[in-house]
Amino acid sequence: MQCHPRDEGHVAACADCQARWGLAALDVRLxxxxxxxxxxVWAPSVGRVERLAGQLLRSPGLARALVNTPSLVLSWILASALVLALGVFVTHSTDRPWVALLAPALAGVAIAYSYGPxxxxxxxxxxxxxxxxRQVLLVRSLAVFGLNTLFGLAASVFSAQAVGLTLGWLAPMAMVSALALAAATTARSANVGAAVALCGWAMAILGSAAGTDYLTAAVAEGALIPVYLAGAVACVAVTLWATSGSRSIGGVLWR
Amino acid sequence: MAMSNVEVRGLTQRFGRTEVLHGLDLELGAGVFGLLGPNGAGKTTLLRTLATILRPSDGSLRLLGYDPSDHGEKRALRRRLGYLPQSLGYYPNFTVFEFVEYFALLKEMPSREVRPAVVRAIERVGLEDRARSKLRTLSGGMLRRVGIAQAVVNEPDLLLLDEPTAGLDPEQRVGFRQLLREIGADGTVVVSTHLVEDVGAACTEVALMDKGRMVFRGTPEDLVVQGQGHDVGDSPLERGYTSVLAGARA
Known part of the structure; x- marks a missing residue:
């Protein structure tokens, strides 16, 4: 009968000994x-927001992508809140609707910086x-828009403007956000998206002010709401086209 | 006959008016396939195309039996794909574990399998002792290993690595080549590299690209043979490399 030494070096190399002592199975179990x-030990605990998002979206990956949105990090949220708080203060001081004018611009920039190269x-x-x-883009955009809408509503309540002005920024915010999204996805640049959104909104404010002689016309004129909504729909269509599988700008991305 | 994991027919890539790949044909089965070539040869473009990031301007692809131009098949393919880009972007505040786990989740691995798979991937690249470290605290070589870990976390059948050994020290490169051989035993690994010694040590097959065309394909030994009688280069493989390039450009 073959003699098997009991030292570790032999057992590590000998299948017979491992089988005899049950070491292979033990190794697997260990x-x-x-x-x-x-x-x-290594995994960090999943936060409450991410867990909730995972349940709502039914995708832990999408939830993780959502909580890592660049324009939803704490510093960005605090900065947005601060700008709107300043808007509330200036609105009270000057009796001009700065909150209504600021909210769409803030949302547009945040949307542009939610995803992309x-x-x-x-x-x-x-x-x-x-x-x-595309799923990531959609979820992040909706979350950023939703959060900015909540901020805008809170700021409007504190600025105590007329009802028309309080909600007047919602339609332009939808349009400016959609414009930022369309520009950022088409140009593949957050900077371009933000710049187009800000320029577009500035032109809307100045254009409607020139036609009516008052600065708040862009958010106070009810007749503009259908125009904003139509613009938002058109921009969403451009975004869908820009992220569809049937096209590639400069022969580039597949999607 | 063994099934091909990669089937490329007449692949052309254009960016605007510039044609980067000119009608490439390629068929690969299991093994480690090295892509060599000078800067601008089209290696990264080919890898991005195989990774389903770029859509071919012309030609057809079939990867692991899937047609990536079909949305459903592309999703199924991506579950079995691993990719390491040349320049790995990362979230500085993520830990090593979080980063690898993030991509395991985006690859839609079954929830129960994610964490054990992340542990195994981190162990495979030898970063166990840094699993809880923030990425911003890691060296360039360590970040490269984190990138490799996310690429292999789903045990891919098709692994695409763009300059994977950049920043790795010699000992790490030896370990990495072993990892390549393990994955290449059953799946297909395509490695783009500037380092011809990596090709000699780990690749079962090698191709040399120049100006968007494949100017050589064979085993590393075949490439060495090409260099006989040629004196430019410090090693037999380098002499083969420079000899083939010189011939292609003549």
Whole structure:
């Protein structure tokens, strides 16, 4: 009968000994235990917002992408709140509707910086993922728009403007946000998206003020609401085209 | 006959009026396939096309049996794909674990499998002791290994690596080549690199690209043979590389 030494070096190399002592199975079990322990120790706890988003979206990946939106990080949210708080203050001081004029601009910039090359560090890598970048774009845009709407509503309540002005910015905000989204996705640049949104909104304010002789016309004229909504729909259509699989700007991205 | 994991027919890529790839044909089965070539040869464009980032301007692709021009098939393909871009963008505040887990989630791995798979991927690249470190605190070589970990976290059948060994020290490169051989035993690995010694050590097959065309394809030994009697280059593979390039440009 073959003699098997009991030293570690031999046992590590000898299948007979491992089988006799049940070491292979033990090794596998220990491996599983270690993997489980390491996963528990290394993994950070999932935050409440991400858990809720995961349940709502039914996709943990999409939820993680949402909570990492560049324009939804705490510093950005605080900056937006601060700008609107200043708007409330200036509105009270000057009796001009600065909140109504600021809210669409803020939302447009935030939408432009929600996703894309140069904004999302791992953007190229995310182009190869099963969760499509169009899904990420949609979820992030809706979340940014929703949050900015809440901020706008809160600021409007505190600025105590007439009802028409309080809600007058909602339609232009939808249009400016859609414009930012369309420009950013078509040009593949958050800076272009933000610039187009700001310029577009400035032109809307100045244009309607020139025609009516008062600065608030862009948010106070009810007749403009259908124009804003039509503009928003057109911009959303451009965004859908820009992110569709049937096109590639400059022979570039697949989607 | 073994099934091809990569089937490329007449692949052309244009950016505006510039044609970057000129009607490439390529068929690959299991193994490690090295892509060599000078800057601007079209290696990264080819890898991005295989990674389904770029849509072909012309020609057809079939990857792991899927047609990436079909939305449903592209999703199924991406579940089995791993990709490391040349320039890895990262979230500085993420830990190593979070970063790899993020991409495992975006690859829609089954929830129960995600965390064990992330642990295994981190172990495979030897970053166990930095699993909880923020990415901003890591060296360039470590970040490269994090990128490799996210690429292999789903045990891909098609692994595409663009300059994976850039920033790795010699010991890490030896370990990395072993990882390539393991994955290449069952799946297809395509590695773009400037380092011909990586090709000699890890690749079962090699192609040399120049100006959007494939000017050589064979084993590393075949490339060495091409360099016999040619004196430009410090190693047999380098002499083969420069000899083939000189011949293609003549």
């Amino acid at each position: 491996g599983r235990v270690w993997t489980g322990v390491a996963a528990e 140069g904004v999302d560090p791992a953007w190229e890598l995310s182009q190869t993922m099963t969760v499509s970048d």
